[in-house]
Amino acid sequence: MRGKHIAALRKAVQAGWGVLSNAYVTGFIKGTIYQGPLKNFCVPGMNCYSCPGALGSCPIGAMQSIFDARKRRFAFSVVGYLAAVGLLVGRFVCGWLCVFGLIQELLYKIPVPKLKIAEKPDRALRYVKYAVLLILVFALPFFWRDSLGIGEPFFCKFLCPVGTLEGGVPLVLLRQELRSAVGFLFRWKLILLILTVLASVFIHRPFCKYLCPLGAFYSLFQKISFLRLKLDGDRCVSCGKCEKSCPMEVHVKSDPNSAECIRCGACVRSCPAGALSFSGGAWSMKDPAGGLAKKK
Amino acid sequence: MKRKAKLALAALLLALAVASCLFGVSRGELKTVHRKASTVCLECIGIG
Known part of the structure; x- marks a missing residue:
């Protein structure tokens, strides 16, 4: 009974935080996004800032937006903020304050036979998220630039299923001009989202275990966090x-x-x-x- | 590593993290974040 109460508390915190951090209802009605002062600040978990309801910014997106390949500009504020959170609570954020984590947990509750990945490949796959953090979040957005000298948010653009689910799908459904702009990239990201959703039904939190760069960053502090x-x-x-x-x-x-x-x-x-x-x-x-x- | 040493290291790194955060804020990084986050990020949603 006691255990059930704790599990219920965690679900309540996850859901409450999800609602609170995506409480811009007007965005869901009009297909717009919040533009107020709260967008200066990052939420601690994965939450796309292009979600119509998002009140805060996504730390991974914010980090890539500050990186400026032309000026070699580093994202001191976001890296410092995330390091501080990691040092205080480690991956507590993943378990209690991440909306996408909650969505994966709910999908895993669908009563179908679950997939158990053998320990060896499972342990190897868990290193992929560090490669995602290093290459797609840090190295490419920081060093790469196109012929016009403009960098790209590689993780957001090519991999992140959170942006597709929270921002892409609702905005494309709500806005005609975005619907007409859908092309290969959107289809690619939609396929990744569908694969993530399907995998979440059979594997507990597959995105968190294998791909999430934010979880990878917080995990660096896990051994010494308060x-x-x-x-x-x-x-x-x-x-x-x-x-x-x-x-x-x-x-x-x-x-x-x-x-x-x-x-x-x-x-x-x-x-x-x-x-x-x-x-x-x-x-x-x-x-x-x-x-x-x-x-x- | 002993617990006290871990706590000391965590406290030192926390001070560095806070300093890094404040330095970033002082050079206007919040404005960059706000600019990016208050318009629809076409790359993030798979359009751009």
Whole structure:
């Protein structure tokens, strides 16, 4: 019962954040986007700024828009912001504050037989997101320019299914002039979106596991972030329930602060011995819905 | 790495991250973000 309450709390936070950060209702009615001052700031999760409802900016899109190949301009503000978030909470954002993560989780609830990728190829595929971060988000937008000297947001343009789902599809449906401009690129991105949606039905959060550059960036700070998972070795009874419950297939006992952990708390609530807890600088928490306890 | 060393490293990096953020803001990066985010990004939605 307690576990169900925690899971419900996480779903409520995910849904609440999704609604709050996409609350520009006029955009969905008129096919426009919000242009107010909140767009100066980035949300911590993946959320396309061309979504008609988006109130904030997407950090991955913002980073690429600041990179200027002509002037070799680096995105200090966004990189600093994301590093600060990563250092404070690691991939907690992925588990609790990412709209696209929630959408994938809901798709995974469709009752069909699930696909289990063998550990070796699975571990290898998880490195792809670091290549996406390095090549499509950092290197190409920062160094490449066309004959006119203009750079491109490579990740957004060629790979991101979030922009297609949240921005492309609703805007193309709502605006005639965009419908008439649809070409190869839109079809390519639509195919990628359909593949991501289909994969999400059979695999838990495939985009987060294998492709998301934001998850890759946050994971760099996972081992040293202030918010972390703590395993009390004296209490652990080695039942393996934590690892069975982990949707990201983390080896909780040997590596509780793995780069793949999205801090969803499934392991904490599954532990019968109370050996796992979330811990910060001066506090610890047995479960995300429970109270805080000061360290002795 | 010991927990205290990790905390110290995290605190140092956090200070650097905040400084990086403030430096970026001071040279007008928010304006660039706002300009990009307040018009429909044709590349992002697969049109441009």
